[in-house]
Amino acid sequence: MRRPRPGRTEAMKVQLAVVQMVSSDVVADNLARAGSLLEQAAAGGAELVLLPENFALMGRDEKAKLAIMERDGDGPIQSWLAAQAQRLGLWLVGGSMPLAAADGRCYAACLVFDPTGQRQARYDKMHLFDVDLPGGESYRESRTIAPGSSPVAVATPWGRLGLSICYDLRFPELYRSYAGAELLVVPSAFTRQTGAAHWECLLRSRAIENQAYVLAADQGGLHENGRQTFGGSMIIDPWGQVLARLDQGEGVALAQADGEFLQRCRSNLPALRHARPAFYGA
C-alpha cells in the first residue's frame, strides 16, 4: 500500500471502490454477499472501499432495524466489519448500520475501519428522510432513527475523508464543513424516483464545489418490502467527471484517485480559497 506523508496530497494515489447491493431482510445473506463483493474489490486492487447504506438489512419495515441494532462497539455486524477490513487489508467504510440510541430508536451509523481492524471513526446520519414523494411514496425515518449532530472527517493515509449518508447529500453545508477534504463518501439507499431525478446531479455538484473525490455506494434494485432503490453507484473526480459507474443490481465499481490531479483542479480554479463566508455564513 502506498502511504504518502501527511500533507502531501499531490503524492496521493489510491484505488477506490464502491460496492452496490440489493440488500434483503436476512442479515446473514447480506453479509455473505457483501463479503464476496469486498473480495472482488480487493482483487481489483482497492485500498479504500465503501459499502452502501443499510448494507446488512433492508427490512420489510423500518422497525426491523431496531431488532438488529447493536450497542456502540459491541455486536456481530461491527465485528464483521472489523474482520473484513483486517482480512482484506482495506480501509473499509461501513455504509450505515443501526447503533442503539438512548430513546429506544437507533442511529444510522457509518463506521470506518483501518486495515488492522481498528475503528477510526463513527458518523451518525444527521438529516433524516421524512418526506412524501409525488405518487404517494412516503418515508418517516425519524420514527426509528435518531439524528446525529456532528459532522465527522477522518484522517486516512490519502488525506481527509468526510462522512455523510444518503439524504445528507441534499445539504451542501455539511460538505462545506469538510472543506479541504480530499475524499467524500455518500453511502446511500436513494429511492428510484428521486435517484432518477437528482442523484448524479447532486453527487457531481458536491465533487465540483468541494474539489474532492466523491465515492457514492447505493442500494440498487427491488427489495422485499416492495421498495425500489436507484443504484447508479459511482466514483467522481474533483472536476466532476464520473470515473466509474454501475447501473442496477449488485456489483463493484473501481477507480483511482490522483492527488496531483486534485491539486491541479484546486490551484487552477481556486474556488475554495475565493469563498467569502464572512458575508454569507460559514
Ligand SMILES: NC(=O)CC(=O)C(=O)O
Ligand atoms: N433515502 C434517502 O435517505 C434519501 C433519498 O432517497 C433522497 O434524498 O432522495
